[in-house]
Amino acid sequence: MGELTGDERAVIRRARSRVGAVVGLVITVLIGLVGAIAYSMMTHAQDRQVWREVRYNATYGEPATPPGCAWLFTDVDGEVNGGPIPPPAGFPLVDDLERARALRTAVEDVVERNGTVYLVRTQTRADGRTVQAVFDTRYQLADRRHLLLALGVAELVGLAVAAATALVVGQRAVAPLAEALVRQRRFVTDASHELRTPITQAYTRVQVLARQAADADLPADHRAGLDRLAAAIRRFGAIVDDLLLSARLAVGPGGHGGPLVDLCAVAETAVAAETDRAVDRRLTVTVDRPPDQLLVNGIESALLRAVGELLANAVNHTPAGGRIALTLCRAPGGVVQLTVGDSGEGFDPAVADRIFDRFHREPGGHERRYGLGLALLREVVAGHRGTVEATGHPGAGATFTIRLPGAPARPGAGRWWPVRSRAR
Ligand SMILES: Nc1ncnc2c1ncn2[C@@H]1O[C@H](COP(=O)(O)OP(=O)(O)OP(=O)(O)O)[C@@H](O)[C@H]1O
Ligand SMILES: [Mg+2]
CATH class of the missing domain: 3.30.565.10 (Histidine kinase-like ATPase, C-terminal domain)
Incomplete structure (x- = not known):
C-alpha cells in the first residue's frame, strides 16, 4: 500500500475491517450456535435418562439395595423406613409421602438443597407400600459445568481463530482494490511522464518556428497563430506537469522537505x-x-x-x-x-x-x-x-x-x- 494516499488507505482499512468484522462475527455466531445446540441436547438427554432411572427405582427398587446416588424410602401406614445408607439432610419429603398415600397418585418434585439438585418421585405401589425415590444429580450437574467450560474455551479459541481468519480474509478481499488504486495512479503518472518529452520537443520546435517566422517577416496573423500554438503547448505541458505533481502530492511529499x-x-x-x-x-x-x-x-x-x-x-x-x-x-x-x-x-x-x-x-x-x-x-x-x-x-x-x-x-x-x- 506504499503508493496509496491517506484517504485511500483509510478506505481500504475500513473495507478490510468491515470484511474482517463480518467474517469474525459469522464464525463466532456459528461456534456459539453449535455450543448452544450441544448443551441443550446434552441436558435434554440427561434429564430424560435420570427421570427414567428415578421412575424405575420408585416402581421396582428396594431401600436395602439402592442404586448409586439414590435413596429409597418406604412408608407403610405412616411408618417410614430408609436403606442402610444415611439419607441427605431434609429427606425423605414427608409432605410428598403423605400426598401420594392420600391421593394414591405419583408425585414428582425437583428440590434444590445441600448445594445440589435432587429429583424425587413418590408413588404408591400395588402392594400398598408408598415408596419415595430420591436421586442426587450432582454428577450430571458437574458434567454440565464441564461442558460449559469446554464450550467457553472453544468459544475463546474460536474467537482467536475468527480474528486471525478475519485478518487474512480481510486482507485478501481488499487486495484487488488497493492494487486497482495503485494501477490507476501509475497509469496517470506513467502516461504523464511519457508525454513530457514530446511536449517539450514540440514546445521548443514551435518557439524556434515562431522566432524564424519573426525573422522571415511572415504576415502578422501567421505569427500570432504560432504564438497561440506555443501558448497552447505550454498549457498542455503545465497540465501534464500538474498531473504528475498531483500524483506525487497524493502520496504525501508535503512537509517532508519538498521545495x-x-x-x-x-x-x-x-x-x-x-x-x-x-x-x-x-x-x-x-x-x-x-x-x-x-x-x-x-x-x-x-x-x-x-x-x-x-x-x-x-x-x-x-x-x-x-x-x-x-x-x-x-x-x-x-x-x-x-x-x-x-x-x-x-x-x-x-x-x-x-x-x-x-x-x-x-x-x-x-x-x-x-x-x-x-x-x-x-x-x-x-x-x-x-x-x-x-x-x-x-x-x-x-x-x-x-x-x-x-x-x-x-x-x-x-x-x-x-x-x-x-x-x-
Ligand atoms: N466565495 C464563495 N462564495 C460563495 N459560495 C462559494 C464560494 N466559493 C465556493 N462557493 C460554493 O461552493 C461551491 C463549490 O465550489 P467549487 O469551486 O468546488 O466549484 P465551482 O466553482 O462551482 O466549479 P469549478 O470550480 O469546478 O469550476 C460553489 O458552487 C459555490 O456554491
Ligand atoms: Mg470553483
Whole structure:
C-alpha cells in the first residue's frame, strides 16, 4: 500500500475491517450456535435418562439395595423406613409421602438443597407400600459445568481463530482494490511522464518556428497563430506537469522537505492573475501580508492552483463593487495561515463542509462550473498536511482559511515547467 494516499488507505482499512468484522462475527455466531445446540441436547438427554432411572427405582427398587446416588424410602401406614445408607439432610419429603398415600397418585418434585439438585418421585405401589425415590444429580450437574467450560474455551479459541481468519480474509478481499488504486495512479503518472518529452520537443520546435517566422517577416496573423500554438503547448505541458505533481502530492511529499515555497509570493501571483477579471467586475482586491516570507514545504504550482481557485470563486460569487481580502499570517504552532474573504453572496453554513465534495454545486449555479475546484483544493492542501475550512452566511460573504505547516528557511529547488495560474 506504499503508493496509496491517506484517504485511500483509510478506505481500504475500513473495507478490510468491515470484511474482517463480518467474517469474525459469522464464525463466532456459528461456534456459539453449535455450543448452544450441544448443551441443550446434552441436558435434554440427561434429564430424560435420570427421570427414567428415578421412575424405575420408585416402581421396582428396594431401600436395602439402592442404586448409586439414590435413596429409597418406604412408608407403610405412616411408618417410614430408609436403606442402610444415611439419607441427605431434609429427606425423605414427608409432605410428598403423605400426598401420594392420600391421593394414591405419583408425585414428582425437583428440590434444590445441600448445594445440589435432587429429583424425587413418590408413588404408591400395588402392594400398598408408598415408596419415595430420591436421586442426587450432582454428577450430571458437574458434567454440565464441564461442558460449559469446554464450550467457553472453544468459544475463546474460536474467537482467536475468527480474528486471525478475519485478518487474512480481510486482507485478501481488499487486495484487488488497493492494487486497482495503485494501477490507476501509475497509469496517470506513467502516461504523464511519457508525454513530457514530446511536449517539450514540440514546445521548443514551435518557439524556434515562431522566432524564424519573426525573422522571415511572415504576415502578422501567421505569427500570432504560432504564438497561440506555443501558448497552447505550454498549457498542455503545465497540465501534464500538474498531473504528475498531483500524483506525487497524493502520496504525501508535503512537509517532508519538498521545495520551499513562499505563500505570500504565491498569493500575490494568484492576485496578479485575477487582476483583469477583478478590475472588469469593479472588485477591490487587497493583500495583507507580513514583510517577511511565509515559507512552507510543498509544490508551488499546486499551491498556486489552490489559492487561484479561492480567488476565482471569490470573484465569481462577489457582485460588482465588492471586496476581496487576502490575509497571510503566522498562526500558533508554527502554522502558516492564508485567508480569502469576500463580501459576496456567501452560502448557507449548513453546506460549509459539503461544498468541498466533488461535483457539489448549489442549485442555480453557473452551467460551466463543475463543483470540482474546492475538492481539488482540499486534496492539494491535505497533500501538504494542511487544513482548509469555509465559513459563510447567505448575503454576508464567504471566508476560506488554509492552514499549512510552516517550514524553516532554506534554499529552494527549481521546477521543470513555467507555472501559470488558472485564469477564467
Ligand atoms: N466565495 C464563495 N462564495 C460563495 N459560495 C462559494 C464560494 N466559493 C465556493 N462557493 C460554493 O461552493 C461551491 C463549490 O465550489 P467549487 O469551486 O468546488 O466549484 P465551482 O466553482 O462551482 O466549479 P469549478 O470550480 O469546478 O469550476 C460553489 O458552487 C459555490 O456554491
Ligand atoms: Mg470553483
